[in-house]
Amino acid sequence: MILLQxxxxxxxxxxxxxxxxxxxPDLQRxxxxxxxxxxxxxxxxxxxxxxxxxLLDARTTxxxxxxxxxxxxxxxxxxxxxxxRLAKVARLQPxxxxxxxxxxxxxxEARKTGAIAYEVATFATPAAALEWLKx
Numbered sequence: 001m002i003l004l005q006x007x008x009x010x011x012x013x014x015x016x017x018x019x020x021x022x023x024x025p026d027l028q029r030x031x032x033x034x035x036x037x038x039x040x041x042x043x044x045x046x047x048x049x050x051x052x053x054x055l056l057d058a059r060t061t062x063x064x065x066x067x068x069x070x071x072x073x074x075x076x077x078x079x080x081x082x083x084x085r086l087a088k089v090a091r092l093q094p095x096x097x098x099x100x101x102x103x104x105x106x107x108x109e110a111r112k113t114g115a116i117a118y119e120v121a122t123f124a125t126p127a128a129a130l131e132w133l134k135x
Contacts, residue, residue: 001015003020004042008038009022009023009038010022011045013049013051017053017130017134018052018053019053019054019055019130019134020046020049020051020054021057022042022056023057024057024061026062026063027061027062027064027073028062028064029065035073036076039076043083043084046081046086047083047085051084051086052087053087053133054081054088055089055092055126055129055133056090056092057126058092058094058103059092059094059095060094061094061099063099063102071106074106074110075106078107078110078115078116079115081116081117081118082117086118087118088132090123090133091120091121092124092126092129093124100122
């Protein structure tokens with residue numbers, strides 16, 4: 001069922017598997033306040049539905065912000081997600097290898113600071129990600 005759909009995010013939840021699927025938004029500088037607000041709504045939805053499994057689809061996400069802004073957004077999002085009861089987050093890696101390398105650096109930094117309180121894994125295909133989430 002679709003819980004939210006706007007110009008930035010689409011939240012699709014399957015109560016049978018307890019998986020929330022989200023296409024990660026394009027990171028455009030002039031939309032950052034809207035993006036942050038939408039991510040806060042996503043986290044509130046995770047909290048309200050007590051979601052335990054999240055599939056973030058970043059395959060087509062474009063990144064038009066600098067590395068520091070991107071790192072800060074990742075740290076804020078991981079902190080917000082850690083305040084929920086999420087157990088697993090599966091990421092669908094971006095098609096762009098540079099975006100994936102940046103994302104992996106950000107995830108590693110979040111791990112080092114202890115900001116991630118859930119399992120995180122990265123996958124190339126939705127089928128592999130869903131299989132891991134369901135396991």
